[in-house]
Amino acid sequence: MASSPLEHAVEVMDRLRSPGGCPWDAAQTHQSLTRYLLEEAYEVIEAIETNDLALLREELGDLLLQVLFHARMAQELPPGEAFGIEDVADDLVDKLVRRHPHVFAGAEPSTADELNETWERQKVTEKGRTSAVDGVPLNQPALALAAKLISRARRAGLDVPLPVEEDIGSRLLAVVSAAVAADVDPEAALRRAARDYREAIIRRETAQSGQ
Numbered sequence: 001m002a003s004s005p006l007e008h009a010v011e012v013m014d015r016l017r018s019p020g021g022c023p024w025d026a027a028q029t030h031q032s033l034t035r036y037l038l039e040e041a042y043e044v045i046e047a048i049e050t051n052d053l054a055l056l057r058e059e060l061g062d063l064l065l066q067v068l069f070h071a072r073m074a075q076e077l078p079p080g081e082a083f084g085i086e087d088v089a090d091d092l093v094d095k096l097v098r099r100h101p102h103v104f105a106g107a108e109p110s111t112a113d114e115l116n117e118t119w120e121r122q123k124v125t126e127k128g129r130t131s132a133v134d135g136v137p138l139n140q141p142a143l144a145l146a147a148k149l150i151s152r153a154r155r156a157g158l159d160v161p162l163p164v165e166e167d168i169g170s171r172l173l174a175v176v177s178a179a180v181a182a183d184v185d186p187e188a189a190l191r192r193a194a195r196d197y198r199e200a201i202i203r204r205e206t207a208q209s210g211q
Helices: 005-016 023-027 034-049 051-072 083-100 111-128 142-157 168-181 186-209
Strands: none
Touching: 005 023, 005 168, 034 051, 034 186, 051 083, 142 168, 142 186, 168 186
16 A cells, blocks of 8 residues: 555556556557657646646646656566666665765855856766766757757867858857857747747737737
């Protein structure tokens, strides 16, 4: 018997995935669920950007489902490869404690910016990275990818000139560079502008339908 809602969620996921459970859930793979993971993450972002707390609660639950689903499937791997949600949580706790010595190990507290730099240095050491761009996922949205690459280069003190061509891609990269320099998230900024443009389209449609 589950002692908490989170444990109950794990039990429900086990039941769905087990023989006699849901045929759809049983047929899924890590690969088949990828698009749902992306969709749920974007829906969480939308709830945050629209300040809809009720929707945020719901969407965080949907995102949690994806974590539970992937962890449950990982339990089915051969011995030596398998892991479950408890292992995921255990790894997370270890990482959080290790990367917050100012909280858990009595280290001297620092500013938020200094702590961010320390976090990044620890990641480089732990993962054995040899390049400033190691660990940057290339399949993220292009604006976010460009911003992350530019940010990593600057953090590493690398003076890498931007392309000087006049094609659209190079011009967009220059705009992203300007956003990073101004400490603006270009992905979020473009989403806000696009949302405003969407509202303008709707207003124009409403005005024309009333003519």
